[in-house]
Amino acid sequence: MGDYEHSTTVAADPDELFDYLSDVHNLPDYFAAMREAEPTGKPSHGGEEVHVVADVEGARREGEAWIDTDKDTRTLSWGSEGPNGYGGALEVGGSAGEATVTVKLHTERADGPGIRAGLEQTLAEIKTAVEGSSTS
Known part of the structure; x- marks a missing residue:
């Protein structure tokens, strides 16, 4: 069992960045293992259900997850059912x-180590998508 946290700074307006990151269709742009993300239109866990396809440890995984966005706090929360007890949150702070x-x-x-590397890669992908650079 574990809890992990990693942060980086991005040269972007926080509100605009959150709008980009919270659009479900953009998830594959910055979550390295994710190949597809499509809202199902169904409510789930206080948010919306999302059908996802990801490459996990070399295997294609497909299933349902949930995503909840809070624009006021610039927080995107997610999770999925299953034995891994998987869930997390992405928070955007800062000023202009x-x-x-x-x-x-x-x-x-x-x-x-693998999870930490995945978090670092996700943050690097966000920087690359927004700034065009992968430096942190």
Whole structure:
């Protein structure tokens, strides 16, 4: 079981960045393992259900997850059913011109180094998508 957290800064307006990050269709742009994300139109866990396709440890995984966005706090929360107890949150802070992005993840899986590397890669992908640079 583990809780993980990683942050980076992005040269972007925090509100505009959150709008981009909270659009379900953009998830594959910055979550490295995710190949597809499509809202199903069904409510789930206080948010909306999303059909996702991801490559996990070399295997294609397909299933339903939930995503909840809170524009006022610039927080995107997510999770999925299953034995891994997987869920997390992405928070955007900062002020005009510079945003701070923090990703928090909870999982029952014990692969700490792999999970940390995945969080770092996700944040690097966000920087690349927004700034065109992968430096942190």
